[in-house]
Amino acid sequence: MGIKMKKPEILAPAGNLEKLKMAIRYGADAVYIGGQDYGLRSRAGNFDFDQMREGIAFAHGHQAKVYVAANMVTHEGDSRGSGEFFRTLRDMGIDAVIVSDPALIAICMSEAPGLPVHLSTQSSATNYKTLEFWKKEGLERVVLAREVSMEEVREIRQKTDVEIEAFIHGAMCISYSGRCVLSNHMANRDANRGGCAQSCRWKYDLFDMDHVATKQSLIKDDDEPFSMSAVDLAMIRHIPDIVGAGINSLKIEGRMKSIHYVSTVVNVYRKAIDTYCSDPENYTFDPAWEEELWKTAQRELASGFYYHIPTEKNQIFAKPRKIPQYTFAAQVIDYDQSTKMATLQQRNNFGVGEEVEFYGPGFIHHKQVIEAIWNENGNPIDRAPNAMMIVKVKVDRPVEPYYLMRKKR
Amino acid sequence: MIELIATAESVNQAKSLLSIGIDTLYVGQDQFGLRLPKSLTMDEIEEIVQEAHKFKKRLIVAVNGLMHNHHIDDVPDYLSKLDQIGVDAITVGDPGVIMTLQELNLSLPFIYDAQTMVTSAEHISFWVKRGAIGAVAARELTLIELESIQNKISVPLEVQVYGPTxxxxxxxxxxxxxxxxxxxxxxxxxxxxxxxxxxxxxxxxxxxxxxxxxxxxxSTEDLSLMPYLDKCVQKGLRTWKLDGVLLQGDRFVRMAQLFVAAKQAIESGTYSSAAYETKLYELQPTNRPLGTGFYLKQPGDVQ
Incomplete structure (x- = not known):
């Protein structure tokens, strides 16, 4: 048995209370959520104060933390009421706020002292001096820009002791975060106030012009158009580097993503981090972890900027391969050991004869074929077609409440 | 007083711009500065600063890049050199550069320029409290917002009046x-x-x-505030940038000359935009449409 490593925090996105609880049950040490205001995900399911209180109670009951993203880039008047907002968060026990706008940072510092502030990735912190600057300003943590390489992370770690948070999984901006207003110009939606229309994922014509403005397209008939769409980040193959670099918090992107996604991704990284940190010397990467990530992946996966500047292979051209491969079918709400019957809440249509996979916290999985389904009245049915309907199925191996069931698409 | 700031692509163009009455030149090196017409050598920057000072004009150098570690390692020498040759101010968008300025204790002042992020008076005031002598407004703001910001801050707010963003x-x-x-x-x-x-x-x-x-x-259009320059002055917006990042040589100088004339007409109370607009259309490259960007929109139009 080798020397144990200090574990970094696994920080998961939580678009709503259900996702918050699921992320924590599946092993997240902390979650980040959005409030009703001052955030960047205006269409993510954001939390009101009562929901935040419930989330905090649940998280703190499980030794987990809750951060609130308030990373809007404010225009005149947008910061109105933010002092009271931050005080309310502090007083209810929020563990930190994630902010990029210096106006909001200043308000938070003066109006809600005691509430830790983390610098959002939206500020594109890319060097050790910048981290030192924010440390001096009283910030507890800086989320690095996604453009920072592993070597740069190591150097930053050596030169400053402010907490470092870095993305390890999820979608990426193709630009430096915050430095893109394509959406403002092309869709009248403010990318830095939660309106991003993802214009980078569109397909564009690319052309030159002569002095009388005659356009000549570089894209011929059968050519694939120009695009800027980035594949997603996945650092599962590089856990020793990530832990060894001294990153304090490992961030998973995706407040808009499903509980299927969040539970799966957290489960994988929890297992990998625990495996590595308990015995770094004898650690080996398990390909099953990556296979598991592919089940909910929405795009191809790559290592972002950590090892090289992304090439054309890390962008999406033409038709992406068909992913995700699995769909979320049901959640276990009860299990009777004596009858081996699981009570399920349906989340997507499934039926007798289909192969499904149950999975639970601790990276537990098993596949089986559904042999019979009973409805709430105990009558056998062929399919479970209705959203949220309660059914029973016989399971081959024991399951527990909050296990989830998925099936192939 | 209106200040006209123009980018310069070379020593020669800088001299021309000074001779036609540009108040402040803006240059830099790609390693530290963003969105420049050309990356100049330190010798060229030094020659330009001397020329500018001969004309009693100012030189601002762009140090507004997002710095990675290897950039920030080189920043202290660069800043010291800029200070030594008498550069009047730098633009900065990375707080690591501000930290470095404080550590070096140089007299070189900075103008805050974090491009798309500079969208409120409170934001700018944060940097003014930390030494900024000016700020470059995000180009996505409306004139209504720009006026509100300029009225609340104690330093000049740079507004782009010509060029691509x-x-x-x-x-x-x-x-x-x-x-x-x-x-x-x-x-x-x-x-x-x-x-x-x-x-x-x-x-x-x-x-x-x-x-x-x-x-x-x-941007798909070049900004032109030519028809609204007098309105800008009324709103207190008097620091104007002409961006020649995509317009080379003498053509940009002639464009700048037109804005200098407009400025002088406004200052002497004889400005009538129509004639200037006509000349501007004549000078403008045919493959670059002109527009007003976000300036004339309502603050609620883009959210």
């Missing part, structure tokens, strides 16, 4: 990646002159190029 910076070589993918052998630099068109609006033409800082995309 940068709307995207990626560290990725997006054109090279595409050309490799599609097996095309094409140059990707600014001189290649490439444009993007939106899928649903083939009339759009966003300039795109690569340099050592990654890929940059610019």
């Amino acid at each position: 940068c709307i995207h910076q990626s560290k990725r070589p997006l054109l090279s990646n595409y050309f490799r993918y599609s097996q095309k052998n094409e140059a990707t630099d600014k001189d290649r002159g490439l444009f993007l068109a939106e899928p649903k609006d083939p009339e759009t033409q966003y300039p795109i190029y690569e340099d050592q800082n990654g890929t940059h995309i610019y």
Whole structure:
């Protein structure tokens, strides 16, 4: 048995209370959520104060933390009421706020002292001096820009002791975060106030012009158009580097993503981090972890900027391969050991004869074929077609409440 | 007093711009500064600062890049050199550079320029409290917002009155990646002159190029506030930038000359925009439409 490593925090996105609880049950040490205001995900399911209180109670009951993203880039008047907002968060026990706008940072510092502030990735912190600057300003943590390489992370770690948070999984901006207003110009939606229309994922014509403005397209008939769409980040193959670099918090992107996604991704990284940190010397990467990530992946996966500047292979051209491969079918709400019957809440249509996979916290999985389904009245049915309907199925191996069931698409 | 700031691509162009009455020149090096017409050597910058001071004018140097570790390692020497040769101010967008300035204890003042992020008076005031002597407003603001900001802050707010605006910076070589993918052998630099068109609006033409800082995309139109310059003055917006990042040589000088004349007319109370607009259209390259960007929109139009 080798020397144990200090574990970094696994920080998961939580678009709503259900996702918050699921992320924590599946092993997240902390979650980040959005409030009703001052955030960047205006269409993510954001939390009101009562929901935040419930989330905090649940998280703190499980030794987990809750951060609130308030990373809007404010225009005149947008910061109105933010002092009271931050005080309310502090007083209810929020563990930190994630902010990029210096106006909001200043308000938070003066109006809600005691509430830790983390610098959002939206500020594109890319060097050790910048981290030192924010440390001096009283910030507890800086989320690095996604453009920072592993070597740069190591150097930053050596030169400053402010907490470092870095993305390890999820979608990426193709630009430096915050430095893109394509959406403002092309869709009248403010990318830095939660309106991003993802214009980078569109397909564009690319052309030159002569002095009388005659356009000549570089894209011929059968050519694939120009695009800027980035594949997603996945650092599962590089856990020793990530832990060894001294990153304090490992961030998973995706407040808009499903509980299927969040539970799966957290489960994988929890297992990998625990495996590595308990015995770094004898650690080996398990390909099953990556296979598991592919089940909910929405795009191809790559290592972002950590090892090289992304090439054309890390962008999406033409038709992406068909992913995700699995769909979320049901959640276990009860299990009777004596009858081996699981009570399920349906989340997507499934039926007798289909192969499904149950999975639970601790990276537990098993596949089986559904042999019979009973409805709430105990009558056998062929399919479970209705959203949220309660059914029973016989399971081959024991399951527990909050296990989830998925099936192939 | 109106201040007209213009980018300069060379010592010669800088001299021309000074001789026609530009108040402040703006230059830099690609390693530290973003969105420049040309990357100049330290010798060229030194010559320009001397010329500017001969005319009793100012030189601002762009140090507004997002610095990675290897950039920030070189920043202290660069700042010391700029200070030593008498540069009047720098633009800065990375707090690491501000930290470095404080540590070096130089007299070199900074103007805050974090491009798209500079959108409120409170934001700018944060940096003014930390030494900023001015700020560059995000180009996505409306005149209503700009007026409100300028009224609340104690330093000049730079407003772009002419030229393209940068709307995207990626560290990725997006054109090279595409050309490799599609097996095309094409140059990707600014001189290649490439444009993007939106899928649903083939009339759009966003300039795109690569340099050592990654890929940059610019607005489909060149901004021109020529018809609204007197209105800007009434609103207290008196620090005007002419951006020649995509307009070379003498043509940009002539464009600048037109704005100098407009400025003088406004100051003497004889400004009537129509004649200037006509001349501006004559000078404007045919492949670059003119527009007012976000300036005339209502603050609630883009959210």
